[in-house]
Amino acid sequence: MPEAAHRELTFAQAVREALAEEMRRDSRVCIFGEDVAEAGTPFKVLSGLVEEFGTERVVDTPISEAGFTGLAVGAAMTGLRPVVDIMFGDFITLTMDQMANQAAKVHYMSGGKWKVPMVMRTTLGATRRSAAQHSQSLHAWFSHVPGLKVVLPSTPYDAKGLLKTAIRDENPVVFFEDKMMHHKLKGPVPSEEYTIPFGVADVKRAGSDITLVATSSMVQVALGAAALLEAAGISAEVIDPRTTWPLDEASLIESARKTSRVIVMDEGYGRYGVTAEIAAVIAEGAFYDLDAPVKRMGAMHVPIPFSPPLEDATVPTEQSVFEAAQALCGRS
C-alpha cells in the first residue's frame, strides 16, 4: 500500500488543502474575510494560501460581515466563486439578510437566470473559553431557510471532501467547522482527488443496540460514548448526517429501525433545533420500530458561560451520553 494512503492531516490542514486544490483547479475561486491573508485567520486555517494565490484572490476585508457577505453574493452572481470566511459563527447574525433573503432566493426569484455559487465558511462549538458571543452553534438558523445548503464536517476526511463539493456547488452553501477540531483532530486524508456528495450520511461506527446520531463536534463525543457503552455490553451505532440540508433521512431512519433506540446529538440549541428536526424525522419514519422515545442532547438552553466549569456543563460529554444511552437501553 502506498505511503499516501496512510497520510494523516489535521482538520485545519484538510480544509486548507481543499481550498488550495479548488483554487488551483478554478481561477474563479477566491476568499473574502477578516484576517484571511497574512494572518491566515486567527485559527491559522488559511496559512500559506495568500503566498500561493496572492491578495487578489485571498482578500482581507474590513470588519463588516454584512458588507463582505453582500460583496460575495454579488461576486457569485456575476461570475466568481467566492468563499467567505466568517471567523466566529456567532456573527452569521450580521449576514442573515444577505444569506437568507438574497443568496437563498436569487436563483428562485430570477426564474433561474441568476445563481449564487458561493460558500460561507464559519465556525461553531463551545469550550474555547470565548464567552457568550463567540461560542454558539447557530447552524440551525441556516438549516431553516430553503435555498441554503448546510454542511457540518466531523473529520478531516469529510472536511476536505465536503468543502470541495461545496465550492463546486452552483448554490449557496454554509460550511460549519468546529473550532476545537482545527488543530486537535487528526485523521486519514488520501492525497488522491475525491469529493463527498451532500445528503449522504456516514456510519462512523456500526452497532445494533442504540443509534447515536451526531453532527460535527458531537461525533467524537458519540464515538467516545460508544466505546464506554461497548465496555458495558451495549452496541452503539454512530451515524453522522454530514449535511443538515440536504438531509439523508433514509439512512437515519434505517439506522433507527435497526437499533430501535436513538439519541440525537448536536452542539446547537435543542429548542427548535437540529436535534428536534432529526428526532421528528426519525419518529415519523421509524415509529413502529422505536422501543423508546427519541432523546435529544445538545447545548443547554442558556447563553454560553465564560466560567470554564459552567461552560463545560452546557455541552454533552462522553459520560453524559453514556449515561443517557444506558438509561434508554434500560440498563441504568
Place this chain on the structure above:
Amino acid sequence: MAISVVMPALEIAQETGTLIAWRKKEGEQVAKGETLLEIETDKAVMEIEAPGDGVLVGVKVHEGAVVPVGQTIAWIVAPGEALPAEAVPSSTTTTLSATVPARAAVGVAHTPHQQDASVAKISPKARRLARERGVDISKVRGSGPGGEIVAADVLTDAVQHTSSQRSAEPLTSVGRLMAERTTQSWTTVPHFFLVQEIDASAIVAAREHLAPAIEKTNGVKLNYTDLLIALVARVLAKHLRLNSSWSDGNIRLNPEINIGVAMAVDGGVVAAVIHQADRTKLGEIAVQRRDLTERARAGRLRPSDIAGATFTITNLGMYNVDAFSAIITPPQAAILAVGRIADRVVPVNRQPGIRPMMTLTLSCDHRVTDGATAATFLSDVGEAFGEPEKQLS
C-alpha cells in the same frame, strides 16, 4: 335520556359474565342494534347489541373483567348530555369532565383516571411486535426504565409461548369453554347410557312426504334434525323428568320444553335453542333451525339463541357416524345422540330384509333419572319415530 348498559343474564342460573371485548370505544357514536360488546357466559361467547342510539360513555368495566349480572357497565347518552349522577363516583371531582362533547368525536376517551390503570405503557415497536406475534400484552411484564413494555419483553414472551405450545393450536373462546364445561360435566355428572336401534323408514317417508309443503309454505328445506326436534319435544311433554334440571341437590321440573341443537362452529360446538319446541309447528322449527345454523356459522348467535335449553339433541349422522355417546350439558338431565340413517339387513317378517336403520343413544344424569324411567322415554321416542306424521298432526 341516558340508557344504562348492564351485564345481561343469558340463562337462568347465570350469576356473572366475563367482558371479552368492547366493540365501541368510550365517546364513540353507537346505533341501536349495533354490536356494542362481547361477553362470555358459561355457555358461549356472545355479541351484545346496543340498547339504544347515542354516545357510549362512562365505561366502567375493562376487558377481561368478571361482572355480576345486572350491574351497569356503561351508559349510552345523547350527544352533549352529561353522565347520569349515579354513574359519577361521588368521591371524585370529575363531574364536569364527564360530559360528552357535543359532536361526539370518535375515539375521545373520557375516563382517563380509570383507563390509566389498565393501559400498560408500551413502546411502539413492542406494540407492533405483540400484534404481529399474537402476544397478549396484558400478560407481559415491562422491563423498561419506568416499567414500560419494550420489544425484548414481547419477544421473550413470544418465544416462551412458542416453545411451550410448539405443536399446540391456541384455543378459541368457544373452544376453551367447551373444554371447561365438558370436563366439569364429565367429572361431576354421573352419566349412564341407553342405546336403541330403530327402523327409520317412517322418518324417511315422512320427510319425503312433508318436505315439499314445508318448502312451499316456509321456504326452508326440511331435514331429519327438524323432525327429531319436533318428535322428541312432543314425547318429552309426557316425560317431564327427562326435561328437568339438577339444581343444588334438587330436581327442578322445567315449565317449557326448549330443545338445544348441537352445532359445530369454528373451534368448538354450541347448542342453539328451539324454544317451546313441543308447541312449535314442524315448518317453523325448520325455519328457526336454519336461521340458528346460519347465525352460528357466522359467529353471530344472539343471547336468546343459546339460552334456556332443557334437553339437547346432537346429530352426527351427516358425518356418517353410526352411533355415539354424548356428554350432558348441566343442569339438563339428558342428551340424545343420533347416528346416521343407513340401510341394514334386518329381520323383516322373519326374513332378512333391508331397512334404513338409525341408532339413538340417550345420556342421562343418574341423579335426576334412572334406567327404567329413561328407558320408557327412549322407548316412546322410538315409537314416535315409527309414526311421525301421526305425532305431528
